[in-house]
Amino acid sequence: MRPADQGGRERYLDAALSVLLDRGVPGLTVRGVAEAAGASTLSVYARFGGRAGLLDALYERTFDSLRELLEGLPPSSRDGVADLLHLALEYRHFARESPTRYALMFERPVPGFDPDPGLRSAVLRTTFTLFIARVQRVCPPGADARSAAYRLWTAMHGLVGAELMMASRRPLPDWFIPPTEEANEQMYRDGVTAMMAGLGLRNP
The missing domain is CATH 1.10.357.10 (Tetracycline Repressor, domain 2)
Structure with missing residues (x-):
């Protein structure tokens, strides 16, 4: 994984962890994480393939x-x-x-x-x-x-x-x-x- 890609992934995981801590499990949606990262839902899908991939990474x-x-x-x-x-x-x-x-x-x-x-x-x-x-x-x-x-x-x-x-x-x-x-x-x-x-x- 290129450094830029890794940095982008970390940004989303930081956002996902923030959502988990602030809003709990109900907030752990692709949309919720995208909003916390200041990005689009498509970008979350592109990096993690969907909610299951995002949850695995988290x-x-x-x-x-x-x-x-x-x-x-x-x-x-x-x-x-x-x-x-x-x-x-x-x-x-x-x-x-x-x-x-x-x-x-x-x-x-x-x-x-x-x-x-x-x-x-x-x-x-x-x-x-x-x-x-x-x-x-x-x-x-x-x-x-x-x-x-x-x-x-x-x-x-x-x-x-x-x-x-x-x-x-x-x-x-x-x-x-x-x-x-x-x-x-x-x-x-x-x-x-x-x-x-x-x-x-x-x-x-």
Whole structure:
């Protein structure tokens, strides 16, 4: 792809991400993205082939954002467990920063949209390789780091997913924890720490 074409594509993806963050999934139409980019709907079709192609490209962009966050974490220290907990807390912040973006990555908020299988495999592999590497450093000898990383991620995903779901509705007075940022962060921290301990993840 020529630099000019790549720049044009990025312009549309920036517009699509802006629409997603500002208007949510209902705004993710070819017309809505074209308007946000200050362009015609025909130009969106020319670059992405339609809404499905645009959504695939936006799906890839959202995972790029998560990968960039993981790549930007501080270098590994002697305390690999603390490093992994820091990663988990940054992951929670990423999800809370934009629940709509997070839903596009891990749920099915757009009816009928199923990302291309090859694309899904590529973005998950590229992004989660960084996560697995952090888990590998604290795995006990002989343990399967990929399996441990998956179990830890499902705990992280479940905790933050429940938090986002509850935050989107009126608070319940008799819920497990108070509807506050402090209580939710502590529950997440405790849950992740417990899962790490249960998996036997520890500093060598």
